[in-house]
Amino acid sequence: MNVFLQELRSQRRSTLIWSLSLAAFGSLYLLLFGAIRNDISAFEDVLKNFPPVAQAALGFVIGTLKTVSGFYAFAFTYIVLCGAIQAANLGVGAIGREIGGSTADFLLTKPRARWSILAQKALAVLVLLVATNVVLLAVTIPVAAAQGPDFDAGLFVLLSATMFFVQVIFASLGLLYGVAAKKVKSVVAVSLPGVFAFYIVGLLGAVVGEDAIRYFTPFKYFDIGYILKNAAYETGFCLVAVAVVVVAVGASFAVFAKKDVQAL
Amino acid sequence: MNVIEIHHLTKSYGKARGIVDVSFDVEEGEIFGFIGPNGAGKSTTIRTLLSLIRPTSGSATIFGKDCVKQAPEIAKEIGYLPSEVFYYDKMKVIDLLKYSASFYGKDCTKRIKELAEYMDLDLKRRIDDLSYGNRKKVGIVQGLLHEPKLIILDEPTGGLDPLMQQKFFELLRQENAKGATILLSSHVLDEVQRLCSRVAIIKEGRIIKLEKMSDLTRDNYKKFSVECDAAADARFAVDGVSNLERKGGTVSFLFKGDVDGMVKRLAEVHVRNLWVEEPTLEEIFMHYYTKEE
Structure with a gap:
């Protein structure tokens, strides 16, 4: 498990910063709810006058802003976006950093099978993502609960957990990219455009009103409106999410097992 | 093993x-x-x-x-x-x-x-x-x-x-x-x-x-350096000789083959000075690298 521990060690500081930043952002936004809860109706009236396209693009669902979870959902879209970037960084970097920084020569000449190295790296990424979500929940749940007696903890957790799922998807896609790319010179130069591309696809889908486009962006696998209305996820998209992760991780193992690691 | x-x-x-x-x-x-x-x-x-x-x-x-x-x-x-x-x-x-x-x-x-x-x-x-x-x-x-x-x-x-x-x-x-x-x-x-x-x-x-x-370095090649007139250089251009070159008054080459034959050839020219050495690896290496080009 030495590779696993080393990956945790090398990413702990960055993960801590990401976790605390996301938690701080979520909490600050939740505190706003307390400040404007009495004016929510007026607030919604203004939003209603937005063209439907703008409403869809911004991602708020009229009629849900009156509850803490519904109000949180609006900002949560952006928390998920940030979380996706963090996850893509971890995924791309797991192997991409080793090959890009030429430390792969060191790591891959050690007495460890490649599948073992990849498995340990992937597990470390998973643990770091779990930790990020635990921190986020541990901070935001008490803050949300403090906003009023009508707080629905179950729904809040259901909503918050979607970040973890989206992160796992992006980490898996990132992992595959890091393994398959010839050389990743800069992790962020890959993860940022990648994540934003998927995000924009989602925005376009919402604007165009084309439902089929939802299959092409992990950001739309967990529809906030649906979750708020039904307190559940859409089974079909859950299966799509699982399929994407399984295929991406499986392909990563297959590609990495046979990958040629070139000098410089 | x-x-x-x-x-x-x-x-x-x-x-x-x-x-x-x-x-x-x-x-x-x-x-x-x-x-x-x-x-x-x-x-x-x-x-x-x-x-x-x-x-x-x-x-x-x-x-x-x-x-x-x-x-x-x-x-x-x-x-x-x-x-x-x-x-x-x-x-x-x-x-x-x-x-x-x-x-x-x-x-x-x-x-x-x-x-x-x-x-x-x-x-x-x-x-x-x-x-x-x-x-x-x-x-x-x-x-x-x-x-x-x-x-x-x-x-x-x-x-x-x-x-x-x-x-x-x-x-x-x-x-x-x-x-x-x-x-x-x-x-x-x-x-x-x-x-x-x-x-x-x-x-x-x-x-x-x-x-x-x-x-x-020892058995295959000898490095010959001969101080003699330039007119004699052609005599050394025989089978087994490579990297033949003249610098000033000295002609040098690598030789692989019958040493006795080479000594007899040397006897035909006026030799002012003579060195027969084992070549360095570098010289042998150069030999292999240039001979096929």
Whole structure:
């Protein structure tokens, strides 16, 4: 498990910063709810006058802003976006950093099978993502609960957990990219455009009103409106999410097992 | 017994040259030199042995085990020092070495201290604060800390000052005396000549010569330098002579063949001075590299 521990060690500081930043952002936004809860109706009236396209693009669902979870959902879209970037960084970097920084020569000449190295790296990424979500929940749940007696903890957790799922998807896609790319010179130069591309696809889908486009962006696998209305996820998209992760991780193992690691 | 056996190893990269039909063996306990200029295929061969890249065809075994299928097992007994060393910049030297040791499942603390002291390496510094030469020292300690039975060195001395090179070679000799087999790739020929008992010469991806160092330098070739009139030069342009060149009053050439015949030819000209020497590896190498062009 030495590779696993080393990956945790090398990413702990960055993960801590990401976790605390996301938690701080979520909490600050939740505190706003307390400040404007009495004016929510007026607030919604203004939003209603937005063209439907703008409403869809911004991602708020009229009629849900009156509850803490519904109000949180609006900002949560952006928390998920940030979380996706963090996850893509971890995924791309797991192997991409080793090959890009030429430390792969060191790591891959050690007495460890490649599948073992990849498995340990992937597990470390998973643990770091779990930790990020635990921190986020541990901070935001008490803050949300403090906003009023009508707080629905179950729904809040259901909503918050979607970040973890989206992160796992992006980490898996990132992992595959890091393994398959010839050389990743800069992790962020890959993860940022990648994540934003998927995000924009989602925005376009919402604007165009084309439902089929939802299959092409992990950001739309967990529809906030649906979750708020039904307190559940859409089974079909859950299966799509699982399929994407399984295929991406499986392909990563297959590609990495046979990958040629070139000098410089 | 052979520690490394390479059978018809080929690696092609589309249009770019890799290696073609490379075959040679490295015997247990020897220091084997692998020479050729940059880009000839030394690193490709070594990286295939280490399973960093996969052969297109052919195979290789180390300790009798298949390089591709049993790579992790083989790696336990290999110490590898690449030409350019890269480590995790933010780690301290000692942490990197401990991480490296953690792969071998044995306590290497004492050995790390000994090697670091010998190589004059500060264990407390961060990798990214180290000079090129000091990084190389980290590479040396890292490659030897688990007392490998096979040491593979790919252009190892770049960045080391002459004093450190000496110490490093001395260290290699000690390891060799303890039983370690060494495969040393280099284009610095005098270091190969000083260390190695056998050499393979690789040119454009193919092995063109595989011989004992002693045979290569002693039995096959003589380097003749003759101080005589330029008019006599043509007399030496016979079979077995190569690298014929004149500098000032002296003509020199490499000769392989019947020495008696050459002495008789020399007797026909007015010789003011004569040197017959064993050529350096570099001269032999140049001979192989120029003769086919």
